[in-house]
Amino acid sequence: MITTRPRGTADILPEEAGRWRFVEDTFRRICREYNYREIRTPVFEHTELFERGVGDTTDIVEKEMYTFRDRGDRSVSLRPEGTAPVVRAYLESNLHSGPQPVKLYYTGAMFRYDKPQAGRYRQFHQLGVEALGSSHPALDAEMIAMIMDFYGRLGLKGLELHINSVGCPRCRLALKDELQNYLRPHAGELCINCKNRLERNPLRVLDCKEKNCDRIAVNAPTTLDCLCPDCGDHFDAVKEYLDRLGVVYQVDGRLVRGLDYYTHTAFEVMSTDIGSQSSIGGGGRYNGLVEACGGPPAPGVGFALGIERILLAMKGRGAYFPAGDRPDVFVVSADAECEKDAFDLLFALRKCGLGADMDYMGRSLKAQMKFAGKTGCRFVVILGGDELKRGSASVKDMTNGSQIELPLKGLAEEIKKLIGGN
RNA sequence: GUGGAUGUAGCUCAGGUGGUUAGAGUACCAGAUUGUGGCUCUGGGGGCCGUGGGUUCAAGUCCCAUCAUCCACCCCA
CATH class of the missing domain: 3.30.930.10 (Bira Bifunctional Protein; Domain 2)
Known part of the structure; x- marks a missing residue:
């Protein structure tokens, strides 16, 4: 599959x-x-x-x-x-x-x-x-x-x-002897694994979690006794x-x-x-x-x-993680005729180093706003016929809903200032 | 490798003793008078019921196998 x-x-x-x-x-x-x-x-x-x-x-x-x-x-x-x-x-x-x-x-x-x-x-x-x-x-x-x-x-x-x-290695050899001497009388009480370990690698009996082995191991000589x-x-x-x-x-x-x-x-x-x-x-x-x-x-x-x-x-432990990446700006076109201008604006914003995106699903203005909200972007730039006539765009701050109109020329720099200002 | 639990929409889960077109919440999409998110309301799309066998007139529901996930052993990060 x-x-x-x-x-x-x-x-x-x-x-x-x-x-x-x-x-x-x-x-x-x-x-x-x-x-x-x-x-x-x-x-x-x-x-x-x-x-x-x-x-x-x-x-x-x-x-x-x-x-x-x-x-x-x-x-x-x-x-x-x-x-x-x-x-x-x-x-x-x-x-x-x-x-x-x-x-x-x-x-x-x-x-x-x-x-x-x-x-x-x-x-x-x-x-x-x-x-x-x-x-x-x-x-x-x-x-x-x-x-x-x-x-x-x-x-x-x-x-x-x-x-x-x-x-x-010398200490280990000494410990191996000591351990085997200590464990052999208890061999019958050890778990199956530890019985095998007894001869091959008795060190591992020390951190076995089986109750019986654990009880026996508590009093066994440890690595520290043989250094x-x-x-x-x-x-x-x-x-x-x-x-x-x-x-x-x-x-x-x-x-x-x-x-x-x-x-x-x-x-x-x-x-x-x-x-x-x-x-x-x-x-x-x-x-x-x-x-x-x-x-x-x-x-x-x-x-x-x-x-x-x-x-x-x-x-x-509910530890802190920094917030994930999110775009600075989302570009929204109010009507279909503005889509190409929005596309141009999008790349202009990116060229200035802003993280920017736009809608690629042919959504309505309202749906674009909704989608923009879900991206977690800081600003939405709205481009419509009215704004275009004036050579400007509406910029909405998604954190408080306030909106201002700014000239398209130098828009990216203005938005950078707004982000830097906070 | 051994043992136990689970497996139904993208996600979290309902679906007594087998019986017609499988549900909810959430998420997604679209609307709620003409250019605007978060709340609310309405509607919509979406499910080889993990997979393959078997029992049965009939299986999401019972049995077996298989795969996957989770938990423990073991081991280790």
Whole structure:
């Protein structure tokens, strides 16, 4: 059926698109202030990039990628996330041999073959930033502060910021041992998933939401219990920088993010009122990723935010959105003979930079007025035989209904003055 | 991938136990004395009742399948 969109996709209609633009514009502004520069990468990549970069044991790669073979028999995939492509570009264009860190931001569509539900789509849109080449804890803090700053400017409230450190690979190994020792006696009480996780990836038992698992996990050793001295220092420094900025956070030793490449700092922002898909943004440090992608050892930090979920949270809280675009002027012809003059006038107005439109449905004067009212225009210019004889036009202010007659010559400039005057 | 709910005009929804030409509100269009919006009144256009099967003399109404949406699990943005 050609009149239905693919499952899990959405059309962003004009009214909604205005809200998207508001979110995106706010993001771009903040990126400029924090000195992150835009990067645009392809919407599809070699499948191998995601297998290596995201991790081939993650759900994303195992069962959620849009993968296909192109006509040259190459396996390519629609990007399921933005970090791996940015890292690839960083390497491919030798950005790592320039001044570090390289601070980049991106916006765009991502694709995941999930079952759609509230706040979860197959094509969704992310805003993200990555800072490559520095392992300084102030950078982790800057990024977390930046997200909260961004949400604040959108008028989002009722958010929870959770932070954690998942340590380096050595810490993880230690934790894995500790966890398995703690969990094995409880194995019989865990859910089926967690029984499997116990041997393969016991970290994930920590944020299982099953009641029994949750109860057991509360007392389990966390990532924080197993941090090596270096990782502990790094995390303390991140917290200190956040404290200096007055950023409010909760340390959550059970926060384990799904992607394999995270090391050290991990963070996530939750909204309490958008349904079960409550995460509206998250990120962390990934010091092993660049190397895993075939580059030199280079650290990185980044985050990604979901636009759809941000919008959901904003609507849930009745957040402010700026008014949509509307024309400055609508040109109305009082009788059919004036239509061509109205057309000329319309283009004269536009040439002066005014947003202008007219009726294209052959409507009566009354209907044209009605239609003009619905466009939300500020002024209506009425052109009729009487006015034309005098070389003038009637200008009606739609906000108060007042009407004056002005000469056609220089009309656009006059209207500009009237708009500027308010 | 698993489970639950729903699917009637553009939109929001009515349509007891199956029975003639499927309704409302809203939106859209046109009128309400001769060149003017927002309020009010009147009229009008618009529906493969998601789709495909089945039961029945008869199905929007019952059964099955399928597709889609929503909700939860899972996962994550």
